[in-house]
Amino acid sequence: MGRTSIFFMGGGVAAHLYALVAAQRYGSSNLDVMMVDPSEHAPDRNLCVWGGPLPMLSDALIAEWKTLRFGYRNATMTRELTSLSYQHYSAQSIRSAVECVVPIRRTCANVHEPSATCDVSLDSRPAKHFHRRSTVALQQHFLGWRIRTTNAVFDPDVMTMMDFRTDQQQGVCFIYVLPYAVNEALVECTVFSAEVWNTAEYEQRLRIYIDDILSCPSYEVISTETGSIPMCDAIPNRSRGSNWISIGSSAGLTKPTTGYTVARCIRDAEQMLDLYDATGQWTAPQRAHRRFDWYDRLLLRIIRDEPQHVSTILWTLFDRNPVEVILRFLDEQTSLREELRLFWTLPWNPFLRAIFRR
Ligand SMILES: Cc1cc2nc3c(=O)[nH]c(=O)nc-3n(C[C@H](O)[C@H](O)[C@H](O)COP(=O)(O)OP(=O)(O)OC[C@H]3O[C@@H](n4cnc5c(N)ncnc54)[C@H](O)[C@@H]3O)c2cc1C
CATH class of the missing domain: 3.30.9.10 (D-Amino Acid Oxidase, subunit A, domain 2)
Structure with a gap:
């Protein structure tokens, strides 16, 4: 197999995750990674994910929990995770772990154009082109x-x-x-x-x-x-040109209703490489089924228009359903049947009203 060269336009969290996934797949000695970012030291931030073990990020793990607590009115409840855990990383711990595995050629600058020579340019600069503009702010x-x-x-x-x-x-x-x-x-x-x-x-x-x-x-x-x-419910246009694809938050990979992004970037990187291996083409993976987009939009409208109901909805969700199903639902990995079971347990009226609002 020949070498694969990737040009990262922006060297934040997503760029490091995609570089790591590519190194796991092709071996770092078969990979050329270039990253251009105007800031030498990106802002550090705590980054948490839930999920199964992530061996590729084990060196970046700061802490991990198997028990989650919730509180509402005068009550609290705890829920045990069995196959999953709640994992704590940071932007810096991820960057350091990736640097141990992937040699990265860095340039400190703003970038405006994709690479003319690399196999693919992965772009995490803020999105400019959208399939759909946001309807909530x-x-x-x-x-x-x-x-x-x-x-x-x-x-x-x-x-x-x-x-x-x-x-x-x-x-x-x-x-x-x-x-x-x-x-x-x-x-x-x-x-x-x-x-x-x-x-x-x-x-x-x-x-x-x-x-x-x-x-x-x-x-x-x-x-x-x-x-x-x-x-927000904006859908960015991920394909910016030939072999030029947006990644990370600018690709719409931040879940609108939770803010979680890291695990979605890892899954997206894996799917992108699966597609490349199968077709020889660099293309953005398909979005999750559009029903998940609809669920997010309903909840965003409830947060905007009836915030007083949100704590009851979220407490009820965790109180009446298996926690690991809820986490898979938030990760857009559940079946329609599982989702209907979750919705059955929730107060319906705010959702019914949200369906008719814009
Ligand atoms: C405070 C905070 C906490 C978060 N916590 C979590 C969490 O716990 N779990 C989770 O899953 N997600 C979390 N997120 C969401 C998400 O994981 C982060 O925002 C993550 O940093 C997104 O990675 P990114 O690479 O898309 O964006 P960034 O990490 O912001 O990287 C984008 C990079 O592009 C660079 N750039 C911009 N313009 C140019 C240009 N013209 N040329 C070159 N480079 C450019 C920027 O300098 C930046 O380094 C959090 C977000 C924030 C803000």
């Missing part, structure tokens, strides 16, 4: 504190995926907790709404949660993480 935005507490407060085996026991007046809001030790965790205030908040608003909810729900009187904030991810 929401964001998932968050501020998290990594805290160290004086007393033992956390169970390091149990991560909190969504705790809605926080003020819901200004948008769908939940607290997310990644515990690293009995006295150390990332506690994050996450919001789904149209506008990003002032720092003070997240911080006030974090303080109340740490004081009242975690019953923790004494702690120090070691670091802060902020971010925002668009929640």
Whole structure:
């Protein structure tokens, strides 16, 4: 087999994941990887995924949990994962793990044109051309504190995926907790709404949660993480020219209703290489069945128009259904029969209203 050369336009998280998947497939000695990005050190960020073991990323793994906790009104519940786990990586840990396996020729610059010589150009610069423009303009935005507490407060085996026991007046809001030790965790205030908040608003909810729900009187904030991810139903045009394909968030691989992207990039890279191996052509894999797009659009409309129902819907979903089916559903890997079983358990009215809204 000849060498494969890949030109990455943008050297963020997606570029490193696609390079790794290609190296696993063809062997790094058969691969030429070039990456152009204007920033030498891309912003580090915590990146979590659920799924089966990912041996290719084992060196990048920071922490892993098998038990998920949820909170709502006066109740909490935990759910055990059996075949899956909730895995924590970071942009930097992924980049370092990839660099150990794949030699990358880097250039620090803006790029505007695909390569004239490489086999394929994979483009993660912001999307410009769309099959469908977004009809909703929401964001998932968050501020998290990594805290160290004086007393033992956390169970390091149990991560909190969504705790809605926080003020819901200004948008769908939940607290997310990644515990690293009995006295150390990332506690994050996450919001789904149209506008990003002032720092003070997240911080006030974090303080109340740490004081009242975690019953923790004494702690120090070691670091802060902020971010925002668009929640939109746009469909970018992935084919930008001959052997020129968009990848990552700019390819629409960020799930509109959850923000999760990493696992979808890995699956997309594998499918793209399957197609290449089968046909000799570089093409973007097909999107998941369009019913998943429809489900996302309904939930986005509910978040936009009836945010007061969202915590009940999400709590009910996890309360009444097997957690691993829900995670596969969010990964767009379920059958229609499984989806109908999930929907049967949910409050229907907000969904029925959302069907008729635009
Ligand atoms: C704070 C935050 C937390 C997230 N957490 C998770 C998570 O827990 N799990 C998950 O699955 N997803 C998460 N995501 C979503 C997603 O995984 C990340 O946004 C991820 O970085 C997407 O990778 P990407 O390569 O598409 O984009 P990026 O990592 O942003 O990379 C795009 C790159 O393109 C470069 N670029 C732009 N213009 C040019 C140009 N003209 N020429 C060359 N390069 C250019 C940029 O400098 C950048 O490095 C998170 C996103 C954010 C913002």
